[in-house]
Amino acid sequence: MEQQLASILDKYQHNPLRLMDILIDIQESAGYISEEAVGYIAPELNISRADVEQTRSFYHFFSKKPTGKYSIFLNTSVTAYMMRRNAVARTFEQEAGIPFNSVTRDGLIGLFDTSCIGMSDQEPAAIINGKIFPNLTPFRVKELIRDIRAGKSMEELVVEGYGDGENSNEDIRAVVNNNIRKIGPVLDPRYKPGEVIWDILPKLTPEQVIEEVKNSNIRGRGGAGFPTGMKWELCRKAKADEKYIICNADEGEPGTFKDRVILTERPKLLLEGMVIAAYATGATRGILYVRHEYKYLKTYLENLIQGAHERNLMGNDIAGIKGFNFDVRIQFGAGSYVCGEESALIESAEGKRGEPRDKPPFPVESGYLGKPTVVNNVETFCSAVKVLLNGGEWYRSFGTEDSTGTKVLSISGDCRYPGIYEVEWGFSVNDICEMAGAEDIQGVQVGGPSGSLVGPGDFDRTLCFADLSTGGSLIMFNYSRDLLQDVVLNFTNFFIEESCGSCSTCRIMPVLLRDKLKKILDARGVKKDMDDILAWAEVLKASRCGLGQTASNPIISSIRNFKHLYEQKIRRGTEYDTGFDLNMAMQDGMAATGRFPVTQS
Amino acid sequence: MEKPVIATTSLAGCFGCHMSLLDIDERILELIELVDFNKSPINDIKTFTRECDIGLIEGGCCLDENVHVLEDFRKHCRILVSVGECAIMGGLPAMRNGIPIRECLEEAYLNGPTVRYTNNEKIMPNDEELPIMLDRVYPCHEVVKIDYFLPGCPPRADLIWNALTALINNREMDLPYEVFKFD
Structure with a gap:
């Protein structure tokens, strides 16, 4: 074991900033990250054991116990349930002979739940040893477990044939389908990689690039909508010896899978956008942070970056521009929704727990390693390339006044x-x-x-x-759907599962909200329960990041827009009732202490 | 017009929220111009001597006595406010909620390293003067109806001040994110 660990540590130059990669490699090669492994790598990285432990314990795909030779992670997102996840899950349990979140006694098969894996258009889907298995049916599950028991390799488990487009590329070879239904500037197949870097960038100063991006009015595509040009300008103006460009490809919002398709079909466009951002801001290093669920794209993306270097689209003196140096590395996550928040993502890229930072300062002032950092969504970088190619004015011809351009849905x-x-x-x-x-x-x-x-x-x-x-x-x-039971409850559970636990509001309040929702669904709710829910949504706003602040949105927006569904279930005539019974609450304490002094032998 | 009357109490709390109330600094002079205090640890009035307008509750309920005090507050106060994490969600004391109360008591009085060899008669305190531990720590709203919730551990002095003056003057509360954010 030590030999293997030593070679993994060597691969990352014993750099504690690469703890995520080190743990990912250990998890992958050993199937888990043992206490011994933690004890071995901590001194080698010159960090405390607790530093390693806290990163290991934070991420969903790290485990301190063996997860089975075949680790099966079945998606729990709402769309999976809509496409008969229950039947698939039951078949997995029956065929493997174990309940979820356990491993067979022979250590062959591990069954686990996992939050949305970005396959909502082909559910129910599972990840088995990093490979995606979409569109599962009970029949297919029986086949899979039979083949696993027969000792077939991961390659042999795939019987569906590879998916469309680049999914069949020999560096990917995934069963996943793109399902592209409508294209626009970002997904346009006539894209010529490197055109902007070679033909346009050398003619523009960084300030002119920023001006054009500002002129396009493009806003961040991750959801918050911060003006991209302004972000780049702030980073340009920040004084530092080193700056960073980070691409946020950690789409974890259930129901989102556009980055998966862009990473598969237009990755060069994305990388070109990062190079442009580097030129505009003066950054020399970039990180492409990709969610763990898309790890099946690793070789493909690595080879593309390699190819960009060979074509002088990355590296030194890019496109002949003297002194313009930029390099990108890929950082994989390890299963955490909150890492989609930019400061949590930066923490994670530094090898730490993905806990959002207190703000200000914002990343443009103090981001990765405390240096000015631009964090943009995959789609934002892609759009920026098209802005430079065709001009900001052209870009503004799409969309509305305050939201220019297109959106990949x-x-x-x-x-x-x-x-x-x-x-x-x-x-x-x-x-x-x-x-x-x-x-x-x-x-x-x-x-x-x-x-x-x-x-x-x-x-x-x-x-x-x-x-x-x-x-x-x-x-x-x-x-045919029960919105409260099937949708709102599922989403609330998602927030409970994905809270990083840093703010007590976000750690606890969603649980109280879920209990209230369940109370209402059980027809025990009263009017005051709905009032409390609305008041607590405000309490959640105290949280540090968007995850906590929006954790009540499923319940709040359903109360606002589907009030009748709640009112049908609310008991009338009772203003307040929590079912609290003091005598019941005291029973255990009284029994434990007794009415008379208790002596135990 | 008669001044509004305020009562405060700390149930299963650490008095941090009361400290935060005192943290309004010189505005406390303004406060005593604005309101009268009734039952409160601040003036040491032990029992309600009149009906109150606003009751500020710190801490959740971990003892039967907490429940009685809280119910008394509900009876005497027109508006009840849960102040701070413990009142709203149980807070730190609620960390015991996953463990049966018998195990907690045994650890505290029989098995813990500081009592294992000293409590030779294996006595669990049970004098009838002592309040009785509840099976878990309850947030206040599970015991009585609570009208408002002020988050924080503790809520910042500015937040308490903003909330109190808004209640007293019957206006919307001024709530910039900086005043109530978690960190």
């Missing part, structure tokens, strides 16, 4: 054509339902669990920052 749920749609900002929810072949729709979740659940009364509202803002996820629910 991930559409899933009850519709005939789930998949990726690149549309101009300003489409209404109705347009999108029609486009995706969604009929008889009761509600649409816009922007994932942290967004809002809207009903037919709001379907003429438009997607843009001023109205319905979204990071790109839309999930459709028809009238």
Whole structure:
């Protein structure tokens, strides 16, 4: 074991900043990260054992116990349940002979739940030893377990044939499908890689690049919508010996899978965008932070970066511009939604727990290793390339006044054509339902669990920052769904699962909210429970980051837009009732101490 | 017009929220111009002598006595406010909620390293003067109806001040993020 650990440590030059990569490699080679391994690597990295422990314990895909020779992680997202996850999960349990979150006695198979893996258009999906297995059925599960028991290799487990587009590339070879339904500037297949870097960048000063990006009015595509040009300018103006460009490809919002498709089909566009951002800001290093669930793209992306170096699109004196040096490394996550928050992502890229930082300072002043850092979404970088290619004015011709350009949407749920749609900002929810072949729709979740659940009364509202803002996820629910039980409860559980635990508001309040919701679903709720929920949503706003601040959104937006569903279940005539019974609450304490002095032998 | 009357108490709390109330500094002079205090550890009035307008509750309920005090507050106060993490969510004391109360008591009085060899008669304190531990720590809203919630551990003095003056003057509360953010 020590030999293996030593070679992993050598691979990362014993650098504690690469703790994530080191732990990922150990997890992958040994199937878990043992106490002994932690004890071995801590002194080698010159950090405390606790430093290693806290990173190991934070991420979903790190385990201190063996996870089985075949570790099966089955997605728990709402779309998985909609596509008969229960039947698939039951078959997994029956065939493997163990309940979820355990490992067979022979150590062969481990079954685990996991939050959304970015396959909402092909659910239910599982990750087995890093490989994606979408569109699972009970029959397919029986086949898989039989083949695993027969000792087949991971390659042999795949019987579906590879997916469309680059999914069949020999560096990927995934069963995943892109499902691209509508293209626009970002997904345009006529893209010529390197064109902007070679032909346009040398003619512009960094300030002119920033000016053009500002002129396009492009705003961050991750959901928050911060003006990209301004972010770049702030970073440009920050004084430091080193600056960083980070691409946030950690899309963890349930229902979102657009980055998966961009990383598969337009990764060169994304990398080109990072190079442009580096030129504009004066950064010399970049990090592409990709969620662990997309690790099957690792070789493919690494080879592309290698190729960019060979073509002088990265490295030194890029495109002949003297002194313009920039290099990108890939950082994989290890299963954590909160790492999509930029400061948590930076912490994670530094090898630490993905806990959001207290702000200010913002990353543009003090980001990765305390240096000025631009963190942008995958799509933002892609759009920036097109802005430089065709001009800011051209870009502004798409979309609405406050939301220019296009948005790549991930559409899933009850519709005939789930998949990726690149549309101009300003489409209404109705347009999108029609486009995706969604009929008889009761509600649409816009922007994932942290967004809002809207009903037919709001379907003429438009997607843009001023109205319905979204990071790109839309999930459709028809009238066969129980919105509160199937959707709102699932999303609330997601927030409970994914809280980093740093702020007590976010660690505890969603649990109290879920209990209230369950109380109402059990028809024990009263009017005061709804009032409390609304008041507590405000309490959650005290949290440090967006995860905590929006953790009540599923419940709040459903109370706002589907009030009748709650009112049907609320008991009338009772103002306040929690079922608290003092005598019951005292019983155990009294029994433990007794009425008379207790002596125990 | 008669001044509004305020009562305060600390249940299963650490008095940190009361300290934070005192942290309003010289505004305390303004406060005593604005309001009268009734039952409160600040003036050491032990029992309600009149009906109050606002009751500030620090801490959740871990003892039967906490429940009685809280119910008394509900009876005498027009508006009840849960102040701080413990009142709202149980807070630090609620860390015992995953462990049966018998185990907690045995650890504290029979098995813990400081009592294992000294409590030779294996006595668990049970004088009838002592309050009785509840099976878990309850946030206040599970015991009585709570009207408002002020987050923080403790809530910043400015937050308490803003909330009190808003309540007294019957206006919307001024709530910039900096005043109530967690860190």
